[in-house]
Amino acid sequence: MKLKTIINYLLVAILAVQLVSCDNKETLDSPFNATPTERLNAKQKELNDLLQSSEFGWKAIYFTDTTQLGGFTHVFKFKDGKVDMASDFDDDTAVYPSEYSIGLGSTVSLIFTTKNKIHLLSDSNNYPTAALRGKGYKGDFQFSYYGQDNGQIVFKTNRSFEELRFVKATATDWTDLAKNRAMIPNVVGASTRPLFRLLETNDGTKVSQFDFSFTAPSRYATANSIETGSSVTSNMGIAYTPTGIIVSPAVKVGTQKLSVFTFDAATGNFNATGTGGATASIRYSNKPLVLTDDYKPLLAGNTKTVYAYIAANLATAPTNSLLCNSILNAINASLPSTQKVNRVTFNFNDGANGSYISYSFTGGKATLYHFVKVTEDPVNKTLILTNDGWLGGSEPALLKDLDKQLLDTKGLYVKKESFRITFSNSIYTFTSASSNFRITTYAFQ
Template identity: 80%
Template sequence: MKLKTIIKYLFIAVLAMQLVSCDNKETIDSPFNATPTERLNAQQKELNDALESSEFGWKAIYFTDTTQLGGYTHVFKFKAGKVDMASDFDDDTAVYSSEYSIDLGSTVSLVFTTKSRIHLLSDSNNYPIASLRGKGYKGDFQFLYYGQDNGQIIFKTNRSFEEVRFVKATAQDWTDLAKNRAMIPNVVGATTRPLFRLLETNDGAKISKFDFNFTGATRFAKANSIETGSSVSYNMGIAYTPTGILVNPAVKVGTQMLSQFTYEAATGNFIATGTAGVTATIKYTTQPLVLTDDYKPLLAGNPLTRFAYIAANLATAPSNSLLCNNLLNAVNANLPSTQKINRITFYFNDGGFGSYIQYTFTGGKGALYHNVTTVEDPVNKTIILKHVSWDNGSEPALLKDLDKELMDPKGLYVKKESFRITFSNTIYTFTTASNNFRLTTYAFQ
């Protein structure tokens, strides 16, 4: 064989060996050649290392269902299968220890394996309102790992696939939980503030107003436009912060999304500020944004109508105001332990009896009747109840403060509500024009 031919074949052989070597290196280094188990094991270690890496642990504001529930702040400190945890779910913001595991399945997941604060959201027997009976707060205790982003750990819940992000906590985050709880009375609204609220948005060119209603039990708010022909509304879950509230979904004003609202103590307002003059403000107003004619069928000359507050079903109605609940509780506190107020029934145009308020009680106590006449305030759209007499001859001291609200000289706003509570009966609310008293009733027509 000629020397030139031999050199040619040697060159080809050496080149082939180099190619094989490169292929082997790529095969060894390629992550695509790892088995599914190896990849899951790597993710498991990655998650565990991340959970244990933060000096002060992690914080998560967990919105379980932003269509009807608000957010709950949790702080965690993970170490070797043990987790220290605290939350602002209730006034108990102490730190409790429990256990966790990082499980392998179709994906890697963080599972809180023993009873902890986060299980308060997943217990189906622990529910905030009747419509969530058997569903609880719709929370989870298993979180599927979806990687990390800018120092945050991304999870999705196993049951509902809601995204939850863990951000690195600070030492302050652990003590701020109590401050979150201290913000609640400001969100609920003090009895010294007007009862009605609105959400006002400013996109830099136009101011828009929305009727605003907040339910404390669910940490959820609804705001509907008062503009004729507008169907714009905001339904938002609310989480408490030391300085105000965080809303989810964010309020869209123009092209900007506003979610952080700061509390202003002097006015009671909550203000979110964007750029270029864009703002959203939750503020008080002394009367409903939309005045209705729902009171008119109650006036003299109309057929009989009846409305009843029934304690068994409406004592926890979120539409009752705090002042209303306080006055009802005060009546019960002044009764023997076997007796409670169980109904307040309004009768309008009851034949020869006219109009009256009937108060009934459990435990054998007899009913009390307050006879009234009705007067219309057509400008402010209220119905004014005028005293005629008490069937027993004089005003019962027991009912003095409660009945005084219903006899407000400026009248009552009457509103036919769109929601239902337990039964199919239409809900009507009676709200004083002078004070922040609102009572929820069923209509019986």
């Protein structure tokens, strides 16, 4: 073989060896050379270091199910498997210690291993409404880690795979939990303000209105468009803040989404502001946004109808106003301990008896009957009840305040509600047109 050929072969061999050497070095240096377990262990350490890195811990506003529940603020401080935790779930906003772990499975998870405030959301026996019986607040205590985004820790819930973000807490976040709780009466609505509320949006060119109803135990509000033929809703879960509320889903105003509402103490409104004139406001109204004809079957000349407030089932109805509850409580407090208001029944067009309100009691106290004449205000669509005499004599002093509300000279708004309470009977509410009185009843026809 010629010397030149031999040299060429040697050069090719040397180049091949160098290429193999470089390839082996790249393989050894590649992160893909790590085993799945090694990668999970690295991720586990990353999360644990991250959890312990914030001076004042982390804050999370946890919306467990925005189709029926609101948000609950939690703050956490992590250190070596221990976690201090507080929340605005209830009035107890104190800090409690417990334990956590970083779990390894198909992914890395944060697990709150011993009972603390966040477990109140996952307890199936702890439920805010009858519809959630056996489901609780649908919360989790295990969260899958999905990395970081703009300084926030991104998790997904184990049960529903919903995103949950931890943001760095401040020193005031821990003390603000009590201020969150102080905001609740403003969301529920003050007894000194009108009973009716609305959500009003303005995208800069069009104003839209939605009726607004809030249920405090579930922290959830329903808002339905009042436009004829419209089925648009803006239902929302509500989380409390020291200065107002955060809602989820956000309220759509044109092309924008508004989620942060600030409380205005002067008006009682909650206001959100976007750009280009976009606004949203939860405000009070002196009358229902939509006046119904639900009162008409109660007028003279129709068939017999009966509606009854039954204390055993309706005393805690969310549609009873604070004024109604306070009047009923005052009546009960004035009676012997064995006697309480049992029922308030509206009887309309009962043959020769006409129309009347009956008040019955427990403990053997006799039922009291107040006969009434029934007319209407067709413009304001109210039912007007006027005195037609008491069975057996004059008005009992015991019932003076309650009877005054039911015989409001401006009448009563009558509304067939869309929900049920305990039984399948339709729910009707009777609301004073001039005060903050509203009583909830079952329909018996």
